[in-house]
Amino acid sequence: MIPFSAGDRSTYLDKLSRQRVHILVIGGGITGAGILLDGVNRGFDVALLEKKDFASGTSSRSTKLIHGGLRYLKQLQFGVVKETGAERKIVYNNARHLVKKSKMLLPFYKGGTLGPVTTSIALWMYDWLAKVSNNEHKLMLKKQTARKTEPLLNEDKLKGAGLYYEYKVDDTRLTLEIIKKSVESGATALNYTEVIDFIYEMDKVAGVKVLDHLNQQTYELYADHIVNATGPWTDGVAQLDAQKNSSKKVILSKGIHIVVPFRKLPLKQPMYFESILDKRMIFAIPHDDYTYIGTTDTPYEEDKDHPQATGKEVEYLLQSCNHLFPKAPLTDSDISSTWAGLRPLIYKPGKSFSELSRKDEVFISQTGLISIAGGKLTGYRKMAERVIQTIIDEFKKTEHKSVPVLHEEALTDLSNVSGSEFKSEEEFQKLYSYCISLGRHLEVEDKTMRKLFDMYGTNTEQVIALAENYRGKVSDPELRLQMGQLIYGIQQEMVCTISDFLIRRTGQLYFGREKIKKYFEPLCQLLATELKYNPTQMAGMIADFEKEFEAVMLWKNEKTL
Ligand code: FAD
Numbered sequence: 001m002i003p004f005s006a007g008d009r010s011t012y013l014d015k016l017s018r019q020r021v022h023i024l025v026i027g028g029g030i031t032g033a034g035i036l037l038d039g040v041n042r043g044f045d046v047a048l049l050e051k052k053d054f055a056s057g058t059s060s061r062s063t064k065l066i067h068g069g070l071r072y073l074k075q076l077q078f079g080v081v082k083e084t085g086a087e088r089k090i091v092y093n094n095a096r097h098l099v100k101k102s103k104m105l106l107p108f109y110k111g112g113t114l115g116p117v118t119t120s121i122a123l124w125m126y127d128w129l130a131k132v133s134n135n136e137h138k139l140m141l142k143k144q145t146a147r148k149t150e151p152l153l154n155e156d157k158l159k160g161a162g163l164y165y166e167y168k169v170d171d172t173r174l175t176l177e178i179i180k181k182s183v184e185s186g187a188t189a190l191n192y193t194e195v196i197d198f199i200y201e202m203d204k205v206a207g208v209k210v211l212d213h214l215n216q217q218t219y220e221l222y223a224d225h226i227v228n229a230t231g232p233w234t235d236g237v238a239q240l241d242a243q244k245n246s247s248k249k250v251i252l253s254k255g256i257h258i259v260v261p262f263r264k265l266p267l268k269q270p271m272y273f274e275s276i277l278d279k280r281m282i283f284a285i286p287h288d289d290y291t292y293i294g295t296t297d298t299p300y301e302e303d304k305d306h307p308q309a310t311g312k313e314v315e316y317l318l319q320s321c322n323h324l325f326p327k328a329p330l331t332d333s334d335i336s337s338t339w340a341g342l343r344p345l346i347y348k349p350g351k352s353f354s355e356l357s358r359k360d361e362v363f364i365s366q367t368g369l370i371s372i373a374g375g376k377l378t379g380y381r382k383m384a385e386r387v388i389q390t391i392i393d394e395f396k397k398t399e400h401k402s403v404p405v406l407h408e409e410a411l412t413d414l415s416n417v418s419g420s421e422f423k424s425e426e427e428f429q430k431l432y433s434y435c436i437s438l439g440r441h442l443e444v445e446d447k448t449m450r451k452l453f454d455m456y457g458t459n460t461e462q463v464i465a466l467a468e469n470y471r472g473k474v475s476d477p478e479l480r481l482q483m484g485q486l487i488y489g490i491q492q493e494m495v496c497t498i499s500d501f502l503i504r505r506t507g508q509l510y511f512g513r514e515k516i517k518k519y520f521e522p523l524c525q526l527l528a529t530e531l532k533y534n535p536t537q538m539a540g541m542i543a544d545f546e547k548e549f550e551a552v553m554l555w556k557n558e559k560t561l
Pocket of ligand 1: 256
């Protein structure tokens with residue numbers, strides 16, 4: 001068992017407060033997770049602190065694609081497309097259970113920005129920059145074939161479509177599985193630990209003051225190097241530093257997604273299309289029993305901790321979608337959930353939002369605080385490499401310190417995340433089939449078992465074994481499985497609250513919100529028993545969850561367009 005149990009949090013914190021680490025990472029999104037893994041792989045002592053739950057920020061609210069970003073070609077950001085495009089294969093191999101290859105259809109219409117020539121050139125460049133293998137090159141489809149490929153498409157003025165490969169991912173679990181792998185390799189990671197101040201030695205940052213939100217205690221932790229990887233919160237954390245950076249580094253753009261049951265928009269494959277309203281590009285992506293649609297891109301200056309979809313944004317997506325798929329018209333009442341995320345973009349004077357580069361930047365303050373901002377989920381490995389290289393360079397500059405690393409090269413391209421310890425595709429398929437058969441024994445549907453495997457990969461058997469413990473005690477097989485997942489989450493994935501489990505570990509708030517109530521009570525009871533929470537603590541956690549449960553549908557109370 002890896003040392004990543006919610007029951008042992010205070011032990012990990014006590015240990016950390018007694019030992020100075022080489023690198024302390026602030027922020028448990030994909031950026032921080034990537035740095036943690038790269039750091040520990042090279043031989044550094046590394047720790048990560050997250051103020052809420054892992055991936056509770058932007059990293060659970062993306063479009064869930066590992067992609068080169070076709071739209072960045074339009075902005076001539078070839079470097080971003082090339083690097084992230086090349087990363088797709090590496091992330092696919094390293095997180096095999098979480099990343100799914102899928103063909104994406106890009107239709108074009110008379111009067112639209114895209115036509116057969118522009119689409120063909122753009123997709124060719126995309127394939128070329130991303131070094132896509134020959135058998136996965138794009139295809140250009142004539143109108144008739146495009147219609148057959150996606151029968152729900154609006155046929156009026158349709159000219160044809162491009163078909164190309166994209167990679168879907170569970171962003172939240174990718175972040176978590178990277179953190180789990182780092183912890184397995186010797187790193188420490190803690191959720192609900194907020195950095196509230198910095199500690200200095202000779203005018204250089206040498207540590208942090210941390211508030212543990214679960215027991216309200218504060219701790220002082222020390223490190224040779226401290227990295228601010230807090231995405232939308234980058235400027236706020238940098239402001240805690242004594243040498244406050246006066247210039248603004250990060251501005252925020254909000255993007256929302258809406259979720260509808262798959263039967264309401266039963267697409268044959270993911271779609272990438274131009275909105276009739278403003279010619280922005282939008283995705284519609286089938287996912288299990290649902291289809292999600294997004295995203296938007298609007299300036300945001302409100303509460304960073306609670307971004308929400310507005311009625312206007314929801315209406316924009318509905319209208320865009322209904323124009324493209326008139327045979328499956330959607331209304332407000334079809335929406336089962338939403339999410340809203342904040343893109344941390346590097347501010348450049350005079351540039352509009354959509355022109356701002358998605359490239360990441362690393363900057364160091366005079367006190368030595370290293371901050372990284374910008375970037376994409378897809379590029380997390382390369383971002384981590386740049387941060388770790390900066391740290392190695394800094395270590396080398398300090399005469400009295402030698403670089404305490406074993407490897408100067410990043411090893412993350414060969415480092416599978418937790419749950420993806422497959423040696424070959426054959427092994428992956430074999431375990432997949434085996435887990436499906438175990439599911440039959442557990443009396444759950446094959447479909448449920450497939451979803452489980454997509455979440456836990458090589459750790460699925462452990463979850464099933466924990467669920468089997470409830471045979472004879474709990475009659476509903478689905479509840480037995482969820483109880484197994486919850487125990488696994490508490491013991492191996494630092495699940496501390498019911499929100500951690502229902503939102504981040506299993507994604508039920510977004511994909512399955514209407515079914516949450518069914519098992520809510522027994523799951524809360526199990527959590528309270530396992531972590532010895534008293535009724536007041538549990539009431540607080542349930543109230544927090546209920547707020548999040550309501551928040552995804554608050555747009556319904558607003559006036560629409
Ligand atoms: P976050 O995930 O926000 O993590 C920062 C963390 O820092 C948070 O968890 C926060 O709680 C924590 N924190 C803040 N302050 C403190 C503190 N004082 N102490 C401790 N912890 C703190 N990229 C792709 O590659 N593919 C996509 O399909 C895609 N789609 C997107 C769609 C949308 C709508 C958006 C908004 C972004 C999308 N992106 C996509 C971009 C990608 O999601 C982000 O670049 C990425 O998730 C940012 O991760 P991060 O770790 O930097 O930030």
